[in-house]
Structure formats: structure tokens, C-alpha cells
Amino acid sequence: MTADNGCRQYPIEGLKLGKRYYYKCGDSSLKALSKEHTFETFPSSSPNMYPRRIAVVGDLGLTGNTTTTIDHLSQNNPSIFLMVGDLSYANQYLTTGGKGAPCFSCAFPDAPIRETYQPRWDGWGRFMEPLTSKIPMMVIEGNHEIEPQVGGMSFKSYLARFAVPSEECGSNSSFYYSFNAGGVHFIMLGAYVDYNQSGAQYAWLKADLHQVDRQVTPWLVAAWHPPWYNSYSSHYQEFECMRQEMEALLYQHGVDIVFSGHVHAYERMNRVFNYTLDRCGPVYITVGDGGNIEQIDIDHADDPGKCPSKSANIPEFGGVCHLNFSSGPAKGKFCWEQQPEWSAFRESSFGHGILEVINSTYALWTWHRNQDIYGENSSGDQIYIVRQPELCLMNIGDVTPRTCSYSSPQCSSSNQCASQGVQYIYLFSLLIIGSLCVILGELWKTMFFW
Numbered sequence: 093m094t095a096d097n098g099c100r101q102y103p104i105e106g107l108k109l110g111k112r113y114y115y116k117c118g119d120s121s122l123k124a125l126s127k128e129h130t131f132e133t134f135p136s137s138s139p140n141m142y143p144r145r146i147a148v149v150g151d152l153g154l155t156g157n158t159t160t161t162i163d164h165l166s167q168n169n170p171s172i173f174l175m176v177g178d179l180s181y182a183n184q185y186l187t188t189g190g191k192g193a194p195c196f197s198c199a200f201p202d203a204p205i206r207e208t209y210q211p212r213w214d215g216w217g218r219f220m221e222p223l224t225s226k227i228p229m230m231v232i233e234g235n236h237e238i239e240p241q242v243g244g245m246s247f248k249s250y251l252a253r254f255a256v257p258s259e260e261c262g263s264n265s266s267f268y269y270s271f272n273a274g275g276v277h278f279i280m281l282g283a284y285v286d287y288n289q290s291g292a293q294y295a296w297l298k299a300d301l302h303q304v305d306r307q308v309t310p311w312l313v314a315a316w317h318p319p320w321y322n323s324y325s326s327h328y329q330e331f332e333c334m335r336q337e338m339e340a341l342l343y344q345h346g347v348d349i350v351f352s353g354h355v356h357a358y359e360r361m362n363r364v365f366n367y368t369l370d371r372c373g374p375v376y377i378t379v380g381d382g383g384n385i386e387q388i389d390i391d392h393a394d395d396p397g398k399c400p401s402k403s404a405n406i407p408e409f410g411g412v413c414h415l416n417f418s419s420g421p422a423k424g425k426f427c428w429e430q431q432p433e434w435s436a437f438r439e440s441s442f443g444h445g446i447l448e449v450i451n452s453t454y455a456l457w458t459w460h461r462n463q464d465i466y467g468e469n470s471s472g473d474q475i476y477i478v479r480q481p482e483l484c485l486m487n488i489g490d491v492t493p494r495t496c497s498y499s500s501p502q503c504s505s506s507n508q509c510a511s512q513g514v515q516y517i518y519l520f521s522l523l524i525i526g527s528l529c530v531i532l533g534e535l536w537k538t539m540f541f542w
């Protein structure tokens with residue numbers, strides 16, 4: 093750490109992939125060294141090698157709920173830690189007395205700027221050290237990292253404290269980047285910088301997706317802070333503009349899973365594209381339930397009286413593109429009247445998730461709730477995510493939705509769609525065979541008669 097509250101970052105060069113290293117921090121000439129730490133570098137890019145366990149959490153903060161989340165997460169022994177934004181909540185720590193406020197601008201309308209209270213950031217860093225000293229934490233910024241200051245400054249703490257491989261992946265922006273870990277290509281997108289199709293981030297994303305070799309990294313996992321698919325009242329359709337700009341590009345390139353936070357609850361979506369069930373769309377998962385200082389979100393936009401007005405949920409960056417649905421049970425309406433078919437499972441509990449990629453086809457996703465007695469069988473939600481690229485031949489430039497035409501609300505994976513498809517083919521075959529039997533029977537009767 094430095095006297096100006098900045099952090100010194102020392103890139104270590106020459107490390108090899110898939111190796112364990114041991115290190116100490118400090119100045120050996122002063123005999124002021126930390127205790128020995130150890131970490132393991134990512135496995136090399138290969139369809140046969142995967143990170144052992146990928147932990148995913150968002151909106152963490154530093155509360156009693158946070159400590160439970162991190163305690164459980166550590167017991168899960170992950171090899172990578174994806175932090176999907178809203179890290180320390182230092183931006184409102186002093187103003188709210190450490191308690192947070194569900195609507196900061198409502199509770200403190202006279203606060204012209206947000207805090208950038210470095211002791212809170214330091215405390216959060218010390219709290220996380222036992223985990224982050226041995227496990228790579230890959231971050232993406234959330235709205236609580238903006239910390240707008242006088243003179244138009246923003247993101248100063250975030251940029252000073254976290255290093256990301258932006259140069260290595262050609263983005264040259266710390267707000268969006270990509271990296272490989274074994275057979276997984278991760279894309280981390282910025283929701284609080286220009287995401288329009290004419291902008292630098294979109295151009296970089298397009299180039300990055302184009303160079304991905306799915307023979308080497310079969311899995312494509314994306315993450316950004318505010319969810320595009322969200323059935324809670326909180327932040328409902330808040331980043332609809334970003335979805336409209338970028339969703340088709342991610343769909344064209346067969347993104348498998350998308351992780352987000354921002355909403356302080358858990359929600360897992362069925363495969364979806366453009367609000368329509370689609371066997372080739374990504375599985376969207378919201379894990380903004382790390383332990384923030386605001387509160388857990390419990391209201392659903394489809395609950396009676398809980399559909400937010402279109403003037404609510406204004407994003408802290410970008411435009412407002414709230415829309416009424418153009419088809420389906422909520423056609424012409426802003427909110428559904430029951431849990432939308434694209435929302436597979438939702439629950440208002442704190443927790444974290446673990447993704448275990450097994451091979452190029454299967455990955456096991458488990459959401460662990462804080463209130464459960466922790467153990468192997470403590471899962472609030474669990475599902476195998478199955479890649480079946482042969483059903484979704486990627487055709488760059490073609491954005492025609494490959495709609496799961498025999499879909500149902502339970503049609504949450506390509507496998508389920510495929511198995512239903514097989515059932516339909518089976519019934520069709522029975523119909524054809526039955527008809528042939530009837531025709532042959534009539535022919536036989538005709539011949540017998542003659």
C-alpha cells in the first residue's frame with residue numbers, strides 16, 4: 093500500500109500455466125515480509141482441462157451476511173473467484189452509518205457525490221485477503237464502484253485496487269476484458285461504459301468473440317453487473333438498452349452462461365433470447381446475493397401491485413429503453429402477471445454459486461444458501477448445464493432466433509428441448525406406421541375378397 097491510498101501492483105512475469113507457486117510480500121532487505129502464501133495458475137487452454145471449481149458471487153459488501161457467504165465459499169475450495177461487481181460498498185459507508193440505504197438518492201437527496209472512503213476499501217481488502225491471497229479473483233465493476241467525485245472523476249478506487257488483463261486481451265480498458273482458464277473463455281463486460289454498437293467496447297467484443305476457438309475453449313462464459321433478464325421489481329428492465337445493443341452478438345457466438353449481480357437475490361433463467369425461450373440462448377444467472385449493506389430484494393414485478401413504474405429503475409449509466417412485451421402471455425404489458433416463462437427459479441436468500449465444468453459438454457451449477465447448514469448436500473438450486481452446439485450451428489451474421497418451438501416453461505436446457513423433440517418424432521413415427529398398417533390391412537382385405 094502507498095501513502096496516497098493507492099495500491100501498488102507488481103505483475104509477475106514468467107509464470108507457467110497449471111503450476112503452484114509460493115510467495116511472500118514485502119521488502120526482503122528490511123526483513124519485513126508477509127507469511128508465505130501459495131496460489132495455482134490457471135490450467136492451460138484445452139478442451140480437456142478445466143478450472144476445478146469456479147465460485148461466483150456479486151454485491152458482497154462487508155456485513156454479517158458477507159462473512160457467512162465467504163466462509164461457505166472458502167469451504168467450497170474454489171480455484172477461481174468471479175466477483176460480478178459491487179464489492180465493498182465503501183461509496184455509502186459514512187453517509188449511511190454503515191447501514192446502507194435501499195435507495196441512496198431517496199434517503200440522501202442532498203448528497204451531490206458518493207464517498208470514496210479508502211479505510212473501508214482497506215478493511216474490505218483485509219477481510220478478503222485469506223481468500224484472494226491464494227485464489228485468483230477476477231472482477232468486473234458495478235455501480236457502487238463508480239464513486240463519482242468532483243471534476244468528473246469516477247472509478248478511482250476500483251482502477252487503483254484491481255488489475256485485469258485488459259492489454260493482454262486487446263481491450264486496453266480496465267472496464268471490459270477477457271481471459272482463458274482451461275477450456276473456458278471468460279468475457280467480462282462493462283455496463284457503466286459505452287456499450288453501444290458504434291462504441292469501442294462493442295468493437296472489441298466482436299473481435300474477441302471472432303477469435304475464440306471453440307475447439308480449444310468449448311465453454312464461453314460472460315459476466316457483467318446488472319442483469320438483462322430479471323423478474324424482481326428491483327432494477328426491473330434497468331439495462332434494457334444494453335440488452336438491445338449486445339444480446340444478438342452474444343447469441344450469434346453461442347455464449348453458454350451469463351452471470352450478473354446488482355439485484356440482491358438469486359434467479360436462474362431458462363435458455364432465452366430476446367425474451368423468447370430458445371434452446372441456443374445462454375443460461376442467465378443472477379447472484380447479487382453476496383451480503384450487501386442495503387437489503388435483500390423480495391418483491392417480484394409480477395406480484396400484485398409490485399410492477400414498477402416506467403419512471404423507476406433508471407440506470408446510473410446509459411439510456412432508458414423500458415418496453416412492453418410484444419408476444420406471449422404478457423403481450424402489450426410492461427410486467428407479467430405470473431413468474432415469466434424465462435425465469436426458471438428465484439429465491440430471496442443470501443448465498444454464492446459454484447460452477448464445476450466437467451467436460452466440453454457438461455457443467456454442474458450449484459447455488460448455496462447462507463442459511464443452510466453447510467455440507468455437500470446444501471444446495472438451494474442445482475442444475476446440469478449442457479452444451480449441444482450441434483443443435484445450434486453457429487452462423488455469424490445470422491441472428492434468427494433458433495426458437496425451441498416445442499418449448500415449455502420447463503424446457504430449460506438443450507437436452508430437455510432435444511428429448512422433447514425426440515418424443516415428437518417418436519409420436520410422428522407411430523402415426524405413420526399406424527397409417528401404413530391401416531392401408532396394408534385394407535389391401536389385404538381387398539385381396540382376400542377377390
Ligand SMILES: [Fe+2]
Pocket residue numbers: 178234235236317353354355
Ligand atoms: Fe449494483
